[in-house]
Amino acid sequence: MSAPPRLRGVTTDAAAISGGTAAEIADSVRGLVERGHLSPGDALPPVRALAEQLGVNRNTAVAAYRVLARSGVVVSQGRAGTRVARRSRVPQEGFADAGSLRDVGTGNPDPHLIPDLGPALAAAAGRHVLYGEPTIDRDLLAWAREWMAPDVPADAEQLRLTLTSGAVDAVERLLAQALQRDDTVALEDPCFLASIHLAQLGGYRAVPVPVDAEGMTVDGLRDALAQGVRAVVCTPRAQNPTGASLSARRAAALREVMSAHPYVLVVQDDYYSYLSRQPFHSIVGPEHQRWALVRSVSKFAGPDMCLAVTACDADTASRLEMRLSPGTTWVSHLLQRITHSVMTDEAALGLIDQAGAHYAKRNAGFAALLTEQGLPTVAGDGMSLWVGLPVSARAVAERMTRRGWLVRTGDDFRLEQTEEPSRHLRLTVHDLGDEDAATLVADLVEAVHEAG
Structure with a gap:
């Protein structure tokens, strides 16, 4: 033969x-x-x-x-x-192996501003849940319905909700039930690291949609739809890494573009929800047929609280529910009860609101310091700052390492790697005291001058 x-x-x-x-x-x-x-x-x-x-x-x-x-x-x-696949490590969120360096690229919440789970753990203990029972705890379902209903194009009484193990899990399942290998998906550029990873593992072709200060751009979305994308993933608030949130004007323009493509799945990942200082604006109109709104509790209740609520159209909800049967991939009812206990506790909600205000205040203060020193920076929403540079971010990052800082360059967040290096840093500075913040600004300004 x-x-x-x-x-x-x-x-x-x-x-x-x-x-x-x-x-x-x-x-x-x-x-x-x-x-x-x-x-x-x-x-x-x-x-x-x-x-x-x-x-x-x-x-x-x-x-x-x-x-x-x-x-x-x-x-x-x-x-x-x-x-x-190459065996090189895919960039991930969280702490890096910084050694003796001070890591300001983590994207992590402040653990002191995460509600104490002790009382919630005690309250979660109750009767055992058996196979065949509803996958969503009754009390959590009622709370989640109030949380999601005002922001989706569905009647509150008929709203279909599903639970997943976090927002990334929800987005992965949504794309898997809508796309096949080599299908195209529109992703923001620069992009959340997990979304880049999901596209690679799923074998999808990612079409970049540029992001500016008002969020996903209209021309970018229009171009992506012209290329035949079958799904769009959008972050309406605190876009990671830029911190951009959709303005009312931009959201309306994006809804108009999407109105000509009602069967393209639109996934809105509103991961920052309770912490956001910005209003929610949807890019899904009332006539759109394929849509999903995803909200996780991890940023404010703690990364170990792997629970996200997804509201979506009836067909998509049915597909998701088929994969969330008891004993296999459902979300633990203990975790659901803890979440409900935290999110209905006045003290916990007060701390969450305090956390959102703290992140916004510290980012705004640091952005002002950078601007004063000749590096104009605008603080968006979210836990980190997107800092534009006049020189290569890699060159600056190398010089910051010599000064004892570990920073994250914008190269990690690019959908399409190019030879031209990024000129952005994503910095997480909300846990720095005033003295450390001033030192970081001074070191950053010096590193930029050296690199230039």
Whole structure:
């Protein structure tokens, strides 16, 4: 039997892929990777070429690559094809290995401004929940309905809610039920790190939509829709990393653009909700057919409180509910009861409001210091600042390391990596005292001058 032909631009070992079903093909690729016949960065055959090579339907090849992408074996790079995933660490939120450096790139909340969970833990103890019972606790459902109903295009009495293990889990499930491998999804640029990761693992082609001071841009969204995106992920408030929030004018313009595409799924990730100093403005109009509003409690109740509420249209809700059966992927009722106890406690709500005011005040003060020193900065909403620089952020970051600071450059948040380095830093400064803040500003100004 003759060897399969070598495909242009594809490694020789990739031609050894075999199988007649999606599972067999995925196992074959995984085996080639595990045995070292395929290395990180190696190109795999295009879907059509692989289907012809193996004599299978194109959808079978698509399903195989989708399985591999979700397990992290391969990554889809749009027109650049599919390649074996590199083992380099994907940038993540949170503390980095800073060593002796002061880390000001974490994006973390202040633990002193997170409500004490002790009383809530005691209140959560109750009867055991058994298989087959409703996945959402009755008291939490009533509270969540009041939280979500005013901001979605659905009748309050018929509003469909689902719970997931955090906002990232919700967005991943929403995209998975709406998209297939190689489908396009519109993401903000610069983008939240988790959204970049989800697009890579899902094998979706991310179409960047620029963000300015008023949020996602109208022309950017219009261009993305012209490219046939099947889903749009938008952060209406405290966009990460820029801190931008949608203005009423911008939201209205985006709703008008979306009105011509009622069956494109719109996911609004309002993760900052209770902490935000800005009003919520939706880009979903009353006639839109595919939509979801996601709100997590992690930023104000603590990162370990992995719970998010999702309100969505009836069809999308049904798809999500099928994957949230008791005993498999439902959210623990203990966690639900703790959340309800915290979010209905006056003292806890007062602390959450205090936290939101603290983050806003500290960011505004630091932005003013930078502006005074010749680095004009506007404080947006959120826990961090997006600081524009006149020089390469990488060059500044290197010099800040020598001064004892670990900062995060805008390169991590780009959807499309280019040779031109970013000229932005994302800084988390709300936990710095006045003296440390002044030192950081002085060091940053010096580093910029040196880099320039």
